[in-house]
Structures are given as structure tokens and as C-alpha cells.
Amino acid sequence: MEDVLDNHERIALQFSGGKDSLALLHLMRPFWDRLTVYWLDTGDAFPETEALVEEVAAMVPNFQRIQGRQPETIELFGIPSDLVPVHSTPIGVIARRGGTLIQDRYSCCMRSLMLPMHERMQADGITLVVRGQKNTDPLRAPVESGHVEDGIEYQFPLQDWSDEDVLRFLAEEGVEIPRFYQTLHSSPDCKTCSAYWEEGRAPYLKEHHPEAYEEYQRRLNTISDATAEAIQHFNREIS
Numbered sequence: 001m002e003d004v005l006d007n008h009e010r011i012a013l014q015f016s017g018g019k020d021s022l023a024l025l026h027l028m029r030p031f032w033d034r035l036t037v038y039w040l041d042t043g044d045a046f047p048e049t050e051a052l053v054e055e056v057a058a059m060v061p062n063f064q065r066i067q068g069r070q071p072e073t074i075e076l077f078g079i080p081s082d083l084v085p086v087h088s089t090p091i092g093v094i095a096r097r098g099g100t101l102i103q104d105r106y107s108c109c110m111r112s113l114m115l116p117m118h119e120r121m122q123a124d125g126i127t128l129v130v131r132g133q134k135n136t137d138p139l140r141a142p143v144e145s146g147h148v149e150d151g152i153e154y155q156f157p158l159q160d161w162s163d164e165d166v167l168r169f170l171a172e173e174g175v176e177i178p179r180f181y182q183t184l185h186s187s188p189d190c191k192t193c194s195a196y197w198e199e200g201r202a203p204y205l206k207e208h209h210p211e212a213y214e215e216y217q218r219r220l221n222t223i224s225d226a227t228a229e230a231i232q233h234f235n236r237e238i239s
């Protein structure tokens, strides 16, 4: 890793607040003075993530906060969902002269989180991004460690680690694992996200964030109403 770092002057460690980026942060401790830790505030972050980020910001020599665009994205493109009925797309809403705008979750993440992060990397002249991506992650960027794009090299030091490796490393380092992992497999980016249903966030929200739980359920009900017609037609057609 040191050889790679030697080739760059402006290095970013992208910190999400999840267990992988936490492990990466501690793994990279010998190089903290040579890199900047960036955290993207979605605009709807969990307070427990914000508290962890405050600790990290006070611990590392160089820290930058990036403002994400989740509330504005939802205002413009609709709530995110794992199912998007045609009548809830921008053209569908115009054609029906009304209805609820819904966007797919990946577009929402791209608009709210990934683009603002990438824009900031470019604005700050970053040429090396270090990220806690692992090959065992079900959702990850479709590139390997060492990939170069738009003048930025990407390195994933945890690429060959398993979840167990990460948890073991954090335990050895004496680092507290975020509370999310007591019930969830990941550290969610947005409190009121109405997508990524496979994460099973409802019980966590209900126990720890009742107001966010209410909003989550309200958005899920909106999605349920908007998808009902298409699901009814689909069920009639499938044999």
C-alpha cells in the first residue's frame, strides 16, 4: 500500500460510518497524515452515524464533510423504491395527469450520494481513492482494486476480506462496532429511505427512531398504493 500512496499527493479515504470503512480507517492509521478522510452527509443521516463521524473527525488529522443531496433528490424525483410502477415515472405522472413520483433506489443513491462524492473528489484534485469495498459485498462498484478512471485510482485494501475478518480486526483494535450491526447487515445511509427492503430496517427504526419509523411506513404505504394496479394486472397475466 505504501508504494501506491507514494505515487499520489492528494489521497481520499471515503468513510461511510459502516463497519468496513471503520476497519479501513484503522488499517490505514499509519498513513493518516498523508490522506484526507471524506464523509458524505446524505442530508438524512442517522444521529448515531453523525456521532461516530464527529469522533472520527476529531481523531484524524485531515477530515472533510461533503453535503449530499438526498432531500432535494427525493423532492425532484420522488421517493426511492425497489419496485417502480410505470405510472410513477416522470412520463407516467404526466400521462396520468397526476400521481406519485417514485424513483429506483440506485438512481436515488447515484443522484444523492455518489455524484456529489465524485464531484468533490474531482474538485479537490484527488488522484487516489481508498475505499472499504470487499469482493464479498453483494452490492459494490464493478471494478477491482487498482482501477483507474477519470484520472483517479481506486484501491480497496479490504478486497479479499470477509465480514468475519472485518469484525475480528475491529475487535482486535478495540473498536466498537456500530449499533446497526446488532440487527442489520449494513449501516444504512438515510433514516427515511423507503428502499433496500432486504435490509429489514423496520424493527431497528421502530425501536430506536420511532419518528423515522412512522415516515418509513408512510412512504411504504405510498409505494404499496402506487404499485397495486400494476401488480394486479401482472397477477392476472402470469400463468
Ligand code: SF4
Binding pocket: 042, 070, 080, 104, 105, 106, 108, 109, 110, 112, 113, 189, 190, 192, 193, 194, 195
Ligand atoms: S439510501 Fe435510500 S434514500 Fe438514501 S440515497 Fe440511497 S436510495 Fe436514496
